[in-house]
Amino acid sequence: MKQEIHFVTGKGGVGKSVVAAALALKLSRQGKKVLLVELGDQSFFKDFFELADVTFHPQLIQPNLSLALWTGESCLREYAQYLVKVESLAKLFFDNAVMRAFINIAPGLPELAMLGKITSGPRKYGPPMPFDCVVVDAFATGHFKALMEAPAGMAQAVQIGPMGEQSRSIIRVLKDPEVSKYHIVSLPEELPLKESTELSEMLQKEFSVEPTLVMNKVLDVNIPRASLQNAESLTTSDLGLFAQYLEQQLDRQSQMMDQAKTKFKKILKVPLFFETNPWTLVEKAVEKLP
Amino acid sequence: MSQDFLKNTKVLVCVGSGGVGKTTVAASVGVLAAKQGLKVLVLTIDPAKRLAQTLGIEGTNDVTKVPGQNFKGELWASVIDHKKTFDDFVERAAQKSEAVRRIFDNSLYKQLSTNLSGSQEFTSLEKLYSVYESGKFDLIILDTPPTKHALDFLKAPQKLSALFSEGVAKWFRDPEGKKSGILSHLIQAGTRQVLKVLETLTGSQFIRELGDFFINIEQWQGKLLQRTTEVQRMLVAPTTKFFLVTSFDQAKLKEAEYFSREIRKGGYNLDTVILNRVFPHWLDLRVGYEGGTAEQGLADLYMQMKTYYNHRDAIYRQFEKKMSIEARVLRIPDLVKDVSDLSGLEEISALITEEEKSK
Numbered sequence: 107m108k109q110e111i112h113f114v115t116g117k118g119g120v121g122k123s124v125v126a127a128a129l130a131l132k133l134s135r136q137g138k139k140v141l142l143v144e145l146g147d148q149s150f151f152k153d154f155f156e157l158a159d160v161t162f163h164p165q166l167i168q169p170n171l172s173l174a175l176w177t178g179e180s181c182l183r184e185y186a187q188y189l190v191k192v193e194s195l196a197k198l199f200f201d202n203a204v205m206r207a208f209i210n211i212a213p214g215l216p217e218l219a220m221l222g223k224i225t226s227g228p229r230k231y232g233p234p235m236p237f238d239c240v241v242v243d244a245f246a247t248g249h250f251k252a253l254m255e256a257p258a259g260m261a262q263a264v265q266i267g268p269m270g271e272q273s274r275s276i277i278r279v280l281k282d283p284e285v286s287k288y289h290i291v292s293l294p295e296e297l298p299l300k301e302s303t304e305l306s307e308m309l310q311k312e313f314s315v316e317p318t319l320v321m322n323k324v325l326d327v328n329i330p331r332a333s334l335q336n337a338e339s340l341t342t343s344d345l346g347l348f349a350q351y352l353e354q355q356l357d358r359q360s361q362m363m364d365q366a367k368t369k370f371k372k373i374l375k376v377p378l379f380f381e382t383n384p385w386t387l388v389e390k391a392v393e394k395l396p
Numbered sequence: 397m398s399q400d401f402l403k404n405t406k407v408l409v410c411v412g413s414g415g416v417g418k419t420t421v422a423a424s425v426g427v428l429a430a431k432q433g434l435k436v437l438v439l440t441i442d443p444a445k446r447l448a449q450t451l452g453i454e455g456t457n458d459v460t461k462v463p464g465q466n467f468k469g470e471l472w473a474s475v476i477d478h479k480k481t482f483d484d485f486v487e488r489a490a491q492k493s494e495a496v497r498r499i500f501d502n503s504l505y506k507q508l509s510t511n512l513s514g515s516q517e518f519t520s521l522e523k524l525y526s527v528y529e530s531g532k533f534d535l536i537i538l539d540t541p542p543t544k545h546a547l548d549f550l551k552a553p554q555k556l557s558a559l560f561s562e563g564v565a566k567w568f569r570d571p572e573g574k575k576s577g578i579l580s581h582l583i584q585a586g587t588r589q590v591l592k593v594l595e596t597l598t599g600s601q602f603i604r605e606l607g608d609f610f611i612n613i614e615q616w617q618g619k620l621l622q623r624t625t626e627v628q629r630m631l632v633a634p635t636t637k638f639f640l641v642t643s644f645d646q647a648k649l650k651e652a653e654y655f656s657r658e659i660r661k662g663g664y665n666l667d668t669v670i671l672n673r674v675f676p677h678w679l680d681l682r683v684g685y686e687g688g689t690a691e692q693g694l695a696d697l698y699m700q701m702k703t704y705y706n707h708r709d710a711i712y713r714q715f716e717k718k719m720s721i722e723a724r725v726l727r728i729p730d731l732v733k734d735v736s737d738l739s740g741l742e743e744i745s746a747l748i749t750e751e752e753k754s755k
Contacts, residue, residue: 118414118415118543119416119641119643120415138625144668147548153646153651154647181589185599186593186596189596189597190571190593190597198589198593199594202590204564204589205585205590205594207555207558207559207563207564208564209561246415248541257501263503263504263605264598264601264605265601266600267599267600267602268596268598269598270601296444296446298415299705310693312546328693329691330691333691334694336691337694343680343683344680344683345694345698346676347418347678347679347700348694348698350678351643351676351678352697362714380701380703380704389509
């Protein structure tokens with residue numbers, strides 16, 4: 107079986123990490139070995155799941171489900187060790203002050219290193235990745251676009267040599283619909299949906315892939331309009347105001363869903379859960395995924 | 397005692413991770429300041445369409461006076477165009493048009509100046525500083541680019557200036573040490589090995605591109621570093637205050653605690669932590685539902701929601717107790733509807749004032 111890569115992105119604050127965790131848990135329960143990856147210096151899941159630490163090396167957090175945190179530097183370091191073979195030389199490289207300053211900011215390099223690591227399984231390049239699925243809790247939409255554009259930018263800037271070759275092979279994997287799946291998480295609100303749509307258009311145009319829209323925090327209620335309007339006159343508590351709020355929310359929600367349908371072929375709905383326990387929240391979301 | 401933070405404040409930086417409503421908060425504080433009689437500018441990054449319309453800055457990057465206002469002071473707004481700000485900076489710094497054209501053509505510069513890590517932060521601060529320098533406004537409020545972590549914003553300029561430091565640049569401009577003397581040639585033996593590794597990783601063409609990049613920035617790299625120092629001085633000045641905007645869940649509150657520690661270490665002035673959209677503004681957490689004529693499904697949902705928010709309220713109280721030593725903590729309820737006009741912003745600014753008074 108080919109390794110699958112699932113990219114989960116969306117505007118900040120839409121709950122993409124929870125959706126990514128739910129997707130990873132769901133896949134792991136189907137008997138697949140799953141790696142959930144966070145990108146960047148800071149782990150969200152460390153605080154969220156109250157873990158001791160989240161590191162570059164995957165750690166098992168549930169049966170079949172491992173978690174890791176990858177930075178551009180850590181990916182590049184591993185890649186260098188793999189390529190240079192001589193550990194002391196690789197160490198010399200990364201201990202060099204100039205290199206340290208450089209690799210963190212060199213245009214496109216951290217992005218390329220992360221994508222290189224993410225796609226290393228299907229490309230059969232680099233240290234082994236013993237997983238059936240990699241679920242990437244990726245950057246928010248703006249930075250995600252930059253991440254996706256890095257290999258093309260690099261391939262154009264550097265046509266000859268390992269950078270160019272690697273970039274082109276990464277692009278091939280990103281474009282392969284059998285391998286790379288894209289999930290854009292949104293809320294039924296104007297700004298998140300706008301950003302999701304823009305990103306989807308870019309992915310379709312430049313990678314010919316069809317992303318799935320995951321509409322998160324959808325109010326999943328079956329209360330007739332008449333009952334809501336009836337309740338709005340209540341004055342004994344703020345239940346009346348709640349009914350009013352609910353009605354407004356439902357209106358906006360259906361408006362946003364209609365808009366989303368004109369832009370996305372695949373839409374998934376995840377309801378709003380009033381849940382404070384992190385694992386229970388993820389479990390509830392798992393049930394709603396196909 | 398209200399609006400103390402506006403006294404002796406020239407710059408107000410709103411930081412926070414993505415999606416917490418920084419832009420709306422920045423604009424609302426702008427309204428608040430304009431009401432106090434200040435001439436205030438709100439610099440935003442990517443406002444929602446209706447907010448941009450409200451501020452009169454849809455489709456323009458000019459500094460614009462917000463239409464339809466009737467405040468004691470004046471409210472101005474602008475959207476930061478990152479690419480243009482970067483290019484403008486280079487043009488001013490490089491002076492010679494030939495050098496400017498060469499760097500604009502460099503493919504690594506093209507990537508750097510668009511939306512790669514660190515450059516948006518740089519351009520935001522560059523824009524802020526140039527307005528600050530002009531002295532045209534009593535107060536400038538900066539809405540910062542979305543980052544995964546609130547702290548990324550403060551780290552970015554240092555990272556960028558590290559790339560532009562002479563040590564790094566010299567290295568790539570003259571990797572063989574040909575231009576320097578015999579002594580440095582000897583010292584650079586280890587360096588050459590390091591460069592060899594980079595070449596194995598990236599290829600010789602990449603190293604050439606880099607060399608080209610660093611040669612082209614030679615003229616203005618000093619100005620960039622000088623600018624970074626000036627910006628840093630402005631950021632730690634007592635007249636610059638930070639607002640941390642955050643949303644209301646446990647992970648975000650932990651982030652806020654971490655952030656406030658780091659911001660203190662860095663010598664910045666964290667003035668206020670704003671918890672945005674904490675709960676719907678109509679919700680009274682203390683009152684229970686006494687039963688009545690409402691449909692069961694509706695009543696159940698209402699109670700579920702109330703229990704949920706009561707739980708969050710308990711977490712919030714702990715947070716506030718811990719944080720109150722370091723900064724003020726204000727909470728703004730979720731107004732539910734999108735802010736679509738100036739009166740919406742006034743509503744939020746009134747809520748901020750109200751919260752302040754209750755402290």
